Amino acid sequence: MDLRLDGVGTRLGGRWVVDGVDATPPPGHFTGLLGPNGAGKSTLLRLVAGLLEPERGAVLVGTAPEKPVPVASLGRRERARRIALLEQESSSTVPLTVREVVALGRIPYRTLWGADPGDDAVDRALAAADATHLADRAWATLSGGERQRVHVARALAQEPELLLLDEPTNHLDVSAQLQLLAFVRDLGTTTVAALHDLNLAAAFCEHVLVLSQGRLAAAGHPREVLRPALLREVYGVEADVLEHPRTGRPVIAFHEPAPVRAGVTAGEP
Template sequence: MELTIAGVGARLGGRWVVDGVDATPPAGALTGLLGPNGAGKTTLLRLVAGILPPDAGAVLVADDEAGAQVPVHALDRRHRARRVALLEQESSATVPLTVREVVALGRIPFRTLWGSDPDDAAVDRALAAATAEHLAERAWSTLSGGERQRVHIARALAQQPELLLLDEPTNHLDVSAQLSLLAFVRDLGITTVAALHDLNLAAAFCSHVLVLSEGRLVAAGPPRDVLTPALLREVYDVDAVVLTHPRTGRPVIALTGGTGDPPA
């Protein structure tokens, strides 16, 4: 899906938490949404998903029929839910469900007035795509953090989205699960925007990054071009050395301390 974020802004509590963001994440690729806490990442994802209406600008997506771009907020909720999937930061489930039942929630936008799903096999395909079919009959409450994230991805894939939005998908995962999840998402071939805290994960897996600071977009482009020592100092208030991974050739960020630290 082609996505254009055109001067988008949102006010919360009397202040601009997202302020005039212009960006065009590449279609079919993984874009990392970066920035310190409070930079506006979650709010921007909710704007792009159409959940939060913008106070300025627009989020534009390709229209199925006309081919031209239309505001995502102009799509009716059912149509939007078939095209855009947002995985927000995980919350604890209180309803006892199996994994298959959780993934089937992604099919709600496709159900008829009689409650039937015209594509019953979509749940099985989504489980297989997320390599989670072996979990299908497990109780959701018994899954590990990494397993839950894969099931969340399967639920989103059951929506058959053209745009996938992820808010801190690697939170609470061990290192192996983080690497596996981001490699999986990167290889989906779906236009994806993921809010990430770990700069090295973004550098390793994203083809494009957007960096927010105090609600404004301060840099956008390939990780190698964007994640420079100067930018890290400006946005994160840290000193860093940017190295090159000997195997992948991707950037590796070695933090050397906050700019306010005394010299070693």
């Protein structure tokens, strides 16, 4: 799916939390959405998903050769079939099995009689998320990492053309993080994921968008974008950017902050 952000902006509590963002993530690739806390990442994902409507600008989507249209113009059912959003705080207190939770992703496809013409999509999604062995477990018995896998499976069960993920590696150990992001990278689906770990973004994303105070600070391949000057400007940290000996991808080595002497303001000699 083609995605274009055309001067997108919106306010929350009277403040512009997303402010004039112009971007075109490459279709069929994995884009990382980066930035410090409060930069507007989650809000931007909700705008792309159509859960919020921009106060200015537009989020445009389309699959060639169709002409891109504003997300807001899509009907709710069509939008749910084409766009899947995995938010940070996805929870359920209803007593469901894992298979039933994943099957919630098939709701947009159900007929008036409740039938789903693609029931095997649930099995495919469970397998893709390496969660088949959890299918008959009760949701309430899962660990945080297991729940995250199931939420990913539910999003995949929608068979979306555009996959949006908000901190998908939360609660996952290192091995599970690497497996999940490698899987997302290899999907061939247009994907935008908010990530905090810059080294994971550098390792797996083909494109990154860096937000700072709601505005787009940089966009491009991680090798071009994740440079010491940008890290200093956006994150307020000093770092060296090295090259991974096997992949050639950027590896960010952060500096420990200099100790502040009593009575001396940080940054003073």
